[in-house]
Amino acid sequence: MTLTETNKRLYERARALCPTLTEDDVVALWEYNLDLETNDNTRDGFVIVDGHTCTVYEEGKETHAVSLSDVQEFRFFAGVGCVFVEYTRKNGESRLISRADCHHKNKLASAVKAVNGFMRYDEHAFHKHAPQELVCPRCGRAYRAGSQTCLSCFSKRKMIKRLWGVASPYKWYIFASILVFVLTSAVSLIAPQISQNLTDNYILNENPESVLLTGFLLVLGQILLMQLLQRAFSSIQKYFLLIAGNKVVHNLRNIVFEKIQRLSISRISKRTAGELMNRVSSDTGRIRMFVVNEMARLLEQVMLFIAVGTVLFLYDYRLALLIILPMPLIFVAFSLFRRMMGQLFRRSWERSSQSNTVLHDIFSGIRVVKSYGMEHREAKRFESFAAAEKDTQLKIETKWAYINPILHFLMGFGEFFLLFYAGNAILGGTMTLGEMAKFSTYSTMIYAPLQFLAGFPRQFMMAMTSVTKVFEIIDEPEDIADAKDAVDLKVEGSIELENVSFGYDEAVDVLRHINLQIKPGEFIGLVGKSGTGKSTLINLIMRMYDVDEGTLKIDGVDIRNISQQSLRSQIGVVLQETFLFNGSIFQNIAYAKPDASREDVIRAAKIAGAHSFIVKLTDGYDTWVGEKGCTLSGGEKQRIAIARALLHNPKILILDEATASLDTETEKQIQDSLAALSHERTTIAIAHRLSTLRNATRLVVLDRGKIAEIGTHEELIEKQGIYYNLVMAQREMSKMA
């Protein structure tokens, strides 16, 4: 296996310090940059762990070494703004060996994991534990959270090509709109020509008698026709572009949404719900705006610029040069102006967003505000944020008021040159007034694209950023994809965990070396303090994540070889936080089995203890719930969720604090109903209230990510260990209550 770039560099450094080291000896290498004792100095620290020894070097000199045979464990831990590595000897003594800023966090965590893995399993993991790089190797800039695409280095050409890939099915609409652009530009050019004809031959004609009324009317008709054609072409352009833009974005939106649905929870949870919504709606929306508005205008303006420029040069190159002369100055002025205003607009946006947040905060907590009589203070708080927003807005308006006239003055410069040149020419008799009017119109036409083109790079980059972000999601690897030979398994309910370890990130293993066999029909109670890995264990059984080490089997088949659809359709789950979709109670219960009959739903609701309260609602099972629906209590929502889980008669039922929000009487009623059906399915339940688990066949006590105790309630009470202490503590509590 070849080394990653980072590991290769570390290995070369290690070889310089220890020339006898070979690649096969290396267990882990890491650098650190802060002094171990004080903040006064930065350090050039380097640690080499080979198969026998951990050696620490500072400034190129060995400062400490320890034999691995003396070490119990290496530990990585976070300070604030820095991280540490220590080891603990078998005699319990600890020693700090590295301290670094957070930039080194992943590298240190990964290295420590590799060393511990080696000490436990004799596994050389230098190749495997390559930490995920958080910066772009090309420009050194940081990746966005959860991303591996650098927004500074992405290839714009590649992105446009990929966007074209999505747009190409609608290319005929795009080509049609380009054709109409050409026609629009042609009409725009002819219009001033007709105006000139009108001015010179009819309005300023020295012999009005010679003017034919029909000719005059014909010219007016031409002007009218041009106006009509311009409007008509413009509408047709918009029509084609709107169709193309909307179809492209509709297509893109569906691709992104489907992809997000396929991503694993671990990948999704690296991003916030807001960010994912932005990808699906805002970013694709921005792409649509770009395709429909900016691209169209770009084509239009560039064509107009070239066409008008050509006509001007063909007619009189000196005049054309005079008009073009101030252009670079105007272009630069526009660019600078946009940049400055862009920063101010962003600041204003932030200010407004802050005021909105404060408002939202106050209104959401209005009961608290009123009960503490804090209306006046909150009003003052809002006032200060509103004042900041006002100041920024005022600054923008003031700057705008100063700069806008200057820009317009600059734009009028070309016309000033034109008037000077054309005035002389008219006086000299080489130009007519109509021709001057024509040039004046052309000069106005040539300046308009400049204003647009100065702002275009920004619009282009914004759209490209959105395109990149969207494709970043589309390209994201599916880490929990179905194996090629994944089977549809008819689950019986046996679960087997062999030496399973798992952590959500590099630094911390949440579960360590779990071995557990669960027989079909067993009711397993998971017990332990918060943060000991109970929910993580059920996440693994549902295959929301894949195990880092070991294997997890369902009915003797590795979970990675079972199709996810088949697995999840046979697992029912009720979590502590329930979620009801906008819809009727019936639809919510039938969520996991849309073809369920009314009888099935009512039966499930009865087992879950939900039927009794549902029938008391005016609209019964048709009652609308969810965000904008009927307000149900926590316990009622929970019972609907339990009914949902039971409806498809799952072979494995997972209850994660499912009955915690219910009163003890209702809980007992549901527990009894579940117990009556438990022989049909394997049940795994997590509960802090230990009485919830009284029907459990076995209890598994987790402590610090490991199985600490396992057995029946009686066995564990007799053992007088962690479970015993928990039971006693709860008894004390209930006595006090």
Added chain:
Amino acid sequence: MAPRMMGGPGGPRGMGGPGGPGEGKRKGSRENPNAPAISAENATFSMKNGFLYMQCPKDAEPVRVNLHRNFPFTFLWEYISVLDMSNYELATIRDVALFDEEMKALLVRELERKYYSPAISRILSVKDRFGFSYWDVETSGGRLTFTLQDTFKSIVRAGENKLFFFDVDGNRFVIEDVDTLDRKSRKRIEIYL
């Protein structure tokens, strides 16, 4: 301008110090309402193998401890919790000044070591690109570059003129007093305030 809410991204949540893997999450699960307030009278501290040890009372066995600021933005040397390795609060320090000079220096050094936030003295350049800002600064720890994601939210006011920066990696930087910065540096940061 009204100060922005304190406690920005990368705040001290879950950062338990030398409590070992996963300890941060459990912090606070056990309360000790009787944790004694300590001073030079009843406690002493020492360093061994890079770790801080406390003896309280003074003739007790040394216990490895971890110092934790209760108000890490506003009171750097006051309201300190002394936690054991499982983040259980053993004692509280109202003010490190309650200890003699030698002990006070030890506590200050330990707190500075755990809370690493180089002080920015000059801002050499700031580049804004795609919602990220790239900063090149001179700090008490030398010249550094760092990146902020969502710049406005990554700079937090911790007083009238004091600012904290939280970069994408979880590093912290501080400007003790914006007014003491040179004109160019102030101009560069002004847009984000």
